[in-house]
Amino acid sequence: MLAELSYSQAQGTPVTGGTLEEGPIPVPPAPADEATIMADWEGNLSTPRVSVMCFAFNHGDYIAMALDGFLMQRTRFPFEIVVHDDASTDGTREIIEEYAARYPSIIRPILQDVNQYSQHVWPITFCMPVMRGDIIAYCEGDDYWVKADKLARQVALFDANPRATVCFHPAIEYDEHRDEHSIICRYADSVARLSPEAIIGLRGGSIPSPALTFRRVESHVDAMLESYRGAPIMDFFLQAYMALLGETLYYEDAACVYRRNAKGSWTSQQQDHEVEQRYQRDMLAAIDTFYGATRTLPEADTLYIPLYHYFKQYVMAPGTTQQRLANFRRGLGYLHHMQRNKVLSLVRRDMFAKLTRRKAATPGQAKDTEAAA
Template identity: 30%
Template sequence: MNLEKKVLDMQSNSLPYLAVYMITYNHSKFIEQTIESIMNQTTNFDYKLFIGEDFSSDDTRAICKRLKYKYPDKIDLFLNDTNLGANVNARQIFKACFESGAKYVALCEGDDYWIDPLKLQKQVDFLEDNKDYVLCFHPIKILKQDGEIVDDFITNVPQDYETIETLARLGNYIHTPSVVFRNVIKELPFEFQLTPIGDYFLYIILAQYGKLKCLEEKMAVYRYNVGVISKMSNLDIANNNVKMYSCMIGYIKNENVKKIIIEKQIKVVTGHYKMIKATYDDAFISRHFIFLKIKKIAFFSKNPKLFWKRVKKKFQF
């Protein structure tokens, strides 16, 4: 089929050829730039943006509605009546993307944005030409809170990155706004509903269907230290990882991959225990009466006049 006929066939179909997944909550400072960067894509195929607006307390909803009015045929806007939370909001938007009839799904959350107008075209072209790959991603730039845009200092893509075994063993090295994948998932598994970390679990699911490809160009920007996870304590992060690995173990059938995930879970649980124990020990020691006596002696050694004043008052001389 020549390109012209292919484009005409896609245009005659009311369903999008590619669905863009987005969830947003309290992103009023960023959401317009994010959506416009998606609307500015140049492609020879149809695409549609599916937004889950999770009852924001700022102007995010109003901005989304205004842009929906501006691009009525390119945006499907889901306005939640209450704050569903990231997990439930994500599931409904993934469901809409999977059921849209799209051949591919791209990811971009409400605080990131794309910087190459040919990003989708390049990624779809690669997947069209390489049927053994299920997902492609690319390097990103990072926007720091002071406004400086720098190269990625968060992740390192390993040399042997293409397989599910590497992804399971080394953890997530894929940034969300860089992802385009084949729409091969009929329905997200039950375990996905329980995981506090959805993107990595999603990539593990997809990696069962084919290889992963990292393109060379930097085509998106990730905002650093804006999201909820970036503000969590080490103990909270460890707790989320324990929950995520528990969900993965219940889902994964491949014995080699399951073994890798179990070993990682044991390592996280051990580290989790050490953090809790250290916190408990510090709290116990700081409240122990001997420790308190030592603190009091140290205080009075620096304030002898106050010490003698207390002694005179106690013994009334």
């Protein structure tokens, strides 16, 4: 039986900014030709075991490396690459088309003429109906994979653990601004399980997005897509939904690179105070809506952990006492499915813990003051 890592155990692992690594950052090799990649495949090629789901938008500097990482996979089973371009204007589409022409049996492009994200439509909405694999491997167009056995290892873990709905691994986090890389989300040195509370409590940071692979649960696809329609981000809700459906497996090999502060990425945009506060407000509303769609699933109440995190951040934004009180009232007003009294009990518990810590620190502070005098 696999050991399960709790939320408190997972909290001790860096989800960003891990220990810096020496040496050059790995990159995928130039891909082999299509016939060579498919040479060892067994089974029906029209029903691939894995669908790689890639979202791209103005990733012209990165998309070739992402595709090379997919094509380097060595498997006994067929896989397909479904890559969605959201009306890029920087040459991303042309690169995807060139790769699709070279690998027509593997790469299936979805090319938009009008940007869908600006109309609040997630790319997964277009990808899920056409993907044929029972396992979905996710990677955005500015990230990439670096290990040729990534898909093979994850599929083997799914096969050995029928209750598993999620499988992932650590990542190499590459900060483009600093030109530094480190290992993140390394929870253990061997295969383990993470509790739903750990996945949900760490608010999407527990699983690096290019490491995420999940089982397609056909009966839940429509419900999953509907559960986070209108949310400001997708990754957290996708991870949370799948973690609530079954077990989350982890293995120890850092098989991908996650870019931080890449041009146009989410992490590069979270610098402005007003943008950040709007994000906190939108997450409050989105988690409440998501809870309304998932509250019958086991462990759904763990959603109070991230809800309270965003509630605190929204309330404690820089401003006057009156502004914070107004945010407090507004924050509670976003809750229609989750219980406000539970949030208020978390507020009271948090305040009591802070007061206790202050009282415990007072004697030491007094001694320090006396010594300084």
